[in-house]
Amino acid sequence: MRSRWANKATVLHVGVIAVLFALQFVLPEYHHVNLARVMVLASFAMGYNIAFGYTGLLSLGHAMFFAAGLYAAGLMAQFAGVSAAGGLLLGVAAGLALAAAVGCLALRTTGVSFMIVTLMFAQAAFLATFYFGEYTRGDEGFVIPSHLRHLFGLFLAEPATRYFVALSLFALCLAISFAVARSSMGRVLAAIRENEERTRMLGYNVFLYKLVALTISGAMSGLVGAAYGMLFGYVGATFASIQYSIFPLLWVLMGGAATVLGPFVGTLLMFYLVDISSGFTSANMLIVGLALIGLILFFPKGILGSLRERAAPWLP
Amino acid sequence: MAAMTLLSTENLSKQFGGLRAVDSVSFTFLEGEIRALIGPNGAGKTTFVNLLSGRIPPTEGRVVFAGEDVTRLPAHARVNRGIAYTFQITSVFAGMSAMDNVKLSAQRRLSKGLFGPDPALLERVALSALERVGLAARRDEIAGNLSYGHQRLLEVAMGLGLDPKLLILDEPTQGLSDEEIAVFVTLVKEIAQNASILLIEHNMDVVMGLAHTITVLDRGRILAQGTPDEIRRNEAVRRAYLGK
């Protein structure tokens, strides 16, 4: 029974990637660019989902991990001439190191304290991008020189390449999420989310598991941050702001926490909701606020979470 | 039987503010025993086993398990050395299947290095634990949907999944029907073939029927210790506990 479910789930996820691959040939240019961006942002959300969804760590500071990757790649490109491949590696390293360090401190707290501590660390990181404005150029940001935006000979600013690289990144993060969800470690993380004390009394070093989960989550966020910089060419303080910590939370809540495809569904939906609303108002964050309130009040399991509960228990 | 000391405490104490919940308890527990820990409410039984399992740190004293001083070890490390604790308040993972609950308890022990355990082996071990408590037929049911009695049995199966040297059962029969208690007593006898058991229990029939030795706690101290017959005859115990 279990293996039949596993097959069904594998087919679904490979199918999603295949559809996304095919879409690039039929989408009009505007949506082609959008979808590339959504796939990158959804990868960030998938990283967030490892911590929030699968482990129950409600972080309000993931922007710092995204920004760590973004700035690691961007600043090293700007000042040391490091190109895309090196930038991506630096991004992973930066996100991983920062998440491990923050985790060692923040994971001594739980619940509301954990939320506030991660928020505070992220705020300090955000302010740091202004304090070092000489290099980062703060709010204004800077553009990564286009001759460095090459990955294995591919020019990343070229739309078809960008789409392909975004899809690869998306597939990688999807595979990581899928593997974590299915692994024996994933089972321990879910147990921690459900009852931390009981898990400890089954002999698990709960702190270590949470640290590993947060570090994986941070490393993924760092990788995505670096990729975002290389694909879209711009590095700025906005990406370190509290907004970019709230976005992944919102996307994951909307799509369904602790579901592999939830972050993508949520990101896609929110992206287009905001996109459409910005057509007639400058206050497009209004949609974000209303969505947060509406979801937490009426739909806390999100779209795929509710679907799994009612119709598709096999959904990972 | 060759009576080796499995667990001992020396002057173990726990102070909560002005209250000395456990007061200089020196306690010896032999391998292969079924020991019952009894005492009136507030005698410090749960605090005492929490000190043994490492859920709370002691104010003073030492805990030695299988020849090793474990006083400073965190709870999860003690579990790994073979001290398993089943909760007084049922706390199975309500959102997971019965099978996944037991797998969680067994998989750490069966894992090698970074990679998880062999799925087939894990499946076999978990299923056998479920069979021993008679829940094999309900393996795919969500634990939260099981009846209260079945949840208690699942809790025991999780204890078995840990393959412990010492299984601490904290009021396991509380809230069970008479038939369920009978099943449970048989089960504990069967488990005692491979593990030592420390039982906190209020039901005197269960205690007298199972325990080799009984330790009576009162106000944080050991009041008496002996075979069920000795305890039954002990005047001090009658006064303090049996209310006679």
Add this chain to the structure above:
Amino acid sequence: MDFGPYFLLATLEGAVGAAVLALTALGLSLVFGVMRIVNVAHGAFFMLGAIIAWWVADTLGAGPMLSFLAALIISPLAVGAVAVLAERLILRRLNYNPESTIVATIGLLYVIEQVALMTYGPDARPVVAPIDFRVQLPWFGYSGYKLLVIAASIVVMLAVWWGLTRTRIGLMMRATQFDSETARAFAIPVDRVYGGVFAFGAMLAAIGAVLVVPIQQAHYLMGNDPLLLSFIVVIIGGLGSLRGTVLAAVIIGLSDGIISVFFSPTLAKIIATLVVAMILVIRPKGLFGTQSA
């Protein structure tokens, strides 16, 4: 200017900041203390208070004094009404679950901010101070209004203290804070106490904002800094403790004012944020500990 007078000026500026901060933080602290929830929209209530104050003054078009007094009454009432509405429609339905409440109040923050942007617009606008009067010190002149702000803040805080310790409503609040279940058993209308406390917390922020608009212009993003600083104050000062909150507000407000005069304000903020994070890490059971899951 010599160091001495310069330091005096910095201290005065700090004291004005501390006075406004103490009011705002007191509101956040009361809400946390009694209801055990973190209101992330507190800064948005502050901003709303300032914008309504501008709107009242602008609509009325009377003299500075009359406009200001009208704003000082109408704005907190309006903000309190918004807060009551939010408490009824959102927080109560979430059963005051601490984590869900944070997510919901983040949403509320965006909603209030964006509605302000849509109606009030992106500009910063001032309210004319009710008194135009400079206190001439030997080294420099200082705004009489700013001194008035300090005095007003002290008066409001004394009134709050009196209300909490000497009135029946205050007793009910303290009973609810101590143990809401028992309070309910003693026929205290806990639901109404919660609604009232949430509104009152928001009104304190609004009063702080009305006092500040003649000094600092009203803008739809002006709530972010007070929110962050209030968090810091509440965490350092200890929750539900009025004295701790006020004391921490004075220390933080003064040092923020003094530090920003001498050092880069950004660095000061970075250090303050990290210190607060570390306080929570080192004392995880400290201030928020009792209700963490």
